[in-house]
Amino acid sequence: MRADPKAEVLRYLGHRGQAVEPELLSRIETAMAECRNVARPRRIWRRFTLVRDGSGLLLADAGLILPLNEVGDYLPDARELAVMAVTLGTEIEARIAREQYFDIAYALMLDAAATQLVDEVCNEAGEALCVQTTAEGLYPGSRFSPGYGSLPLELSADLLELLDAQRSIGLSCTDNYALTPRKSVTALIGLFDSAAQAPERDCSRCDMRHNCNYARI
């Protein structure tokens, strides 16, 4: 089931059931609308056949090996792997940066709206992928990203390379693996022979679960 976008934005803003004045709620809605207006969402994915290679999974045609101790939880028995990247572009980032010098409360709302939107764009990409693969009898598992659970942040650089992401969607990363533009995601989705094999997203396995604004526990 898909969460209500506004509820998600409130959650990113740290809302935990407090009373919210109608004026504030309406500003949050304005921020969400403006974010959709300013952002230029772009997405790309590519599918790779997975080959078990000793203690890792080899992405055929790509020369990249994912160590099993990093991805084993998510990709046991996956037949293929979809590598995905999405970004909202630099415009929304510039907009948030400017707003911080005018109205930082509204800047926060824009920032949370952008976080929600990038997640939504990922979901849409995932759905489009699902339509494509289920027609072929392959079932997508949950989406998971570098920097969460056992997947190292450093993997982002390799994924961007595989997607030629700078050229295809204008997404790259810094030496410290920060995605630029900031409102972006890289992700892996395993494609399985049956829906039953596809593991669900599970925050309880993540190292960051106690410290995470986004945890679903």
Add this chain to the structure above:
Amino acid sequence: MNIRERLGKEIIIFDGAMGTMLQARGFGPGILPEVINLESPGVITDIHAAYVKAGAMVVTANTFGAGALKLRPAGQTPDKVVTAGIECAKKSGAQYVALDIGPLGQLMEPFGAIRFEEAYELFREQVVAGALAGADLILIETMSSLYEVKAALLAAKENSDLPVFCTMSFEADGRSFMGCDGVAAAVTLSGLGVDALGANCSLGPAALRPVVDELLRYGRVPVMVQPNAGIPEMRGGTAVYITTPAEFAVEMFDMVRAGVSIVGGCCGTTPEFVAAMKSALDGTLPQERHVQPYTACTCETGTVFFDRRTTVIGERLNPTGKRRLQEALRSGDMNYLLGEAVAQAEAGSDVLDLNVGLPELDEPVVLTRATKEVQAICQIPLQLDSADPAAIEAAARVYNGKPIINSVNGKQAVMDAIFPIAKKYGALVVCLTLDENGIPATAQARVEVLNKIVAEAAKYGIEPNDLLVDCLTLTASAQQDQVAETLRAIEIVRGMGMHTVLGVSNVSFGLPQREILNAAFLAAAFGAGLSAAIINPLSEKYRETVDAFRVITGEDRSAARYTERYAGQSAVTSKAVDADASLDDLIRQGRRDETAVKVRALLENMSGLDVIDSYIIPALSKVGERFEKGEIFLPQLMQAAQAAQSGFTVIRDRIVCSDQTGGGPKGKILLATVHGDIHDIGKNIVRLLLENYGYDVVDLGKDVPPSEIVKAVGEHGIRLVGLSALMTTTVGSMTDTIAATRTAGHDCSFIVGGAVMSERYRELVGADYYAKDAMEGIALAKRFFGTP
């Protein structure tokens, strides 16, 4: 023959894709294509030779990704890879070999961590190697960022004599990934002295056509197009280009008919495409182009045309007569300046004048920093304003786009200093109509000074279109007869087909109710033909004059904007403060404007310090407590903090005006997001709250190297530092910063915070305190300084 001599005289045909040809030969995505120059040079030469055979006059060396950042993972360096790439290309027998330069592989500031100066150095390595290896020209291509193009272009022109061609990539919406459109690209690159400009990659020829038309309309140099072979269709995980060579050639022929004179192909194109173009274009000569003259300045995401719009240039980024700004600049704090910049942009400025001239500042350094920081947050062009040519040059260099330089005048020494800078960086120049003999008394004499300036500019190849004329405003109280001379001069200059700019506020000096006179003079100047007014855009009177004039000229079609702004006027002006609401309520509810009004009212009867101690601080404390208890959440806390801040601003302005020192800050805290980390919203929240609680904050910004923090700690005598990091990969920068500060012998404590931080990480990086949120940071600061 140097290819420069053939430009615009004949159609020049480049080659097609290298990557597509390599893939067809089995080189997959796991291999860095440029390394093949060293490992299998014969393959590369064969591909070039196939293009030469198909009719390419220029082949593009396989050096697209031969920059240090992209080569590093492969353990290679630009000099070796570039040299090998040029050699492979030369062996193909091509008439001309282009050194190919693609994007760096990472985003530049402000969105990424690569600084302009670093980008220049990275490109310089490629240029030097390519020129040495014998390239005939340089092709800078597939660029999404105008800023990156500028760094590459300067590196090319300053380190070689080779012709430089630049093409950018635009998406279907007509903009690059960084938001640059064909207009801003053409205007900016023409000014920067490229030999040819254009578009490549991303789209097929038909889809690129609208952008190409923009480039043709505004590009003052030959236009080049290298499209993809259409948009690829994904078939079984690989991209398949479906446009045929014949279809491609038809589209390219059409573009040549429209004025394009350099053609080639990008992704998906092969020698067959080049051959098809070659035969379609056989015997075709370049169309003569008539680029309409324009007067325009740009930033990455926009262009301001002085002939299309009554232009407002915001004047407030100037410390003259502004104590707050002077204080801020002296202490190295950019936040006040940035706040003023955004306020003016929000108020409808088209351009911002930027001046940081204070005698005790290193103006080139400060103007450079201010230029970068203002551009990071305001997507409108800047007018770089300084009396110091070194500051003008430094700022024009790092400016992203085509700036305005303010200013030159008829003095020979000033023209000698400024015009070379304007030419090199393609700037518009404000020309003051005065010279060694001062300001001429008559309009005609001012025009004579202008004629001298125009003639001198022509010696540098600067056209009158790139000059903005300031006919100078004199003071009505002292030289009343001269006021009308200015208006007459504007009329004459406009009649010469040039555009004028004017600061109006001088006219009312020494008279009461200055805005009345200023607004009338502004209206008269617009009537005389003024193109751009340098004014305070926050002034209601000026805005009214500008809005009204835009209706009169027909710029504001159907008076739509005018109606939108003024139809509800009565409601706006009667925005009275709820008389019964207490300051406490206003702050709690985050009502900024009303808080300011209420504080002003309270100041009638009590001192600023009393208002702070009796009203604002208690209100803030209540809000803070409620946040800590979880009764309100972050946006509510921040709205209240901003309301409180607007109250503080009223009081602080009062104190600055009356020259009191006030209560003095409770302590000085340095804040920074650590090196490598580019997230700063959290840090900015902490800054606002600390300032609310009376602390003096030195904010060094984001991605701050340890050395800068150590330096600032020493300079400001800092005892408490707050460091922010959002990512696990930048936590190490905290360790480095803390260690460096302590090694330097500074006795100061560190609070750390940010998304990834925890008590465990605090211990790991050697910090003294960990703050889980902003309010906890405040509590720690209070405890540290022993302040209430």
